[in-house]
Amino acid sequence: xxxxxxxxxxxxxxxxxxxxxxxxxxxxxxxxxxxxxxxxxxxxxxxxxxxxxxxxxxxxxxxxxxxxxxxxxxxxxxxxxxxxxxxxxxxxxxxxxxxxxxxxxxxxxxxxxxxxxxxxxxxxxxxxxxxxxxxxxxxxxxxxxxxxxxxxxxxxxx
Numbered sequence: 829x830x831x832x833x834x835x836x837x838x839x840x841x842x843x844x845x846x847x848x849x850x851x852x853x854x855x856x857x858x859x860x861x862x863x864x865x866x867x868x869x870x871x872x873x874x875x876x877x878x879x880x881x882x883x884x885x886x887x888x889x890x891x892x893x894x895x896x897x898x899x900x901x902x903x904x905x906x907x908x909x910x911x912x913x914x915x916x917x918x919x920x921x922x923x924x925x926x927x928x929x930x931x932x933x934x935x936x937x938x939x940x941x942x943x944x945x946x947x948x949x950x951x952x953x954x955x956x957x958x959x960x961x962x963x964x965x966x967x968x969x970x971x972x973x974x975x976x977x978x979x980x981x982x983x984x985x986x
Contacts, residue, residue: 831884833874834870834871834874837867837870837871837874837884837888838867840884841884841885841888842863842867845863845866845867845888845892846859846860846863847953848892848953849862849863849866849892849896851952851953852896852948852952853899862895862896862899865895866888866891866892866895869891869895870887870888870891873891882965883962883965885962885963885965886963886964886965889963889964893941893945897941931986932982932986934985935982935985935986936948936982938981938985939978939981939982939985942964942974943974943977943978943981943982945964946960946964946971946974946975946978947978947979947982949963950975957971957972957975960975
């Protein structure tokens with residue numbers, strides 16, 4: 829799809845960007861603010877976009893990824909116990925699950941940025957490998973190899 833103006837860009841990608849950001853952040857208000865920041869950056873840079881260098885989806889995804897990287901640098905994740913722990917019966921299960929998630933998060937941090945993106949897009953955002961290949965502007969065959977390598981690296985770290 830060819831995007832010819834900023835309004836088309838916003839209409840085509842807003843929901844996709846918002847969904848991805850919300851899944852990474854977990855807070856609707858912050859996700860809305862970050863999404864607005866992403867589109868502000870995209871609009872400012874729109875005249876400099878070169879379709880010969882990258883597809884629109886890759887270009888907007890790169891802006892999104894860089895904006896989220898900046899966000900997480902400024903706002904490191906902190907773990908808090910959820911208020912929905914109603915009784916002591918499920919605290920042990922909850923803590924074990926949180927411990928496993930913590931190990932997974934640490935292992936993900938040890939992967940390179942592209943591997944992190946592939947894992948998050950595949951398992952958290954539930955994109956197919958075909959969709960991930962399109963987002964990252966990589967061939968389907970190459971994304972299969974990179975996906976397998978990312979999973980192997982994650983297994984080794986766990």
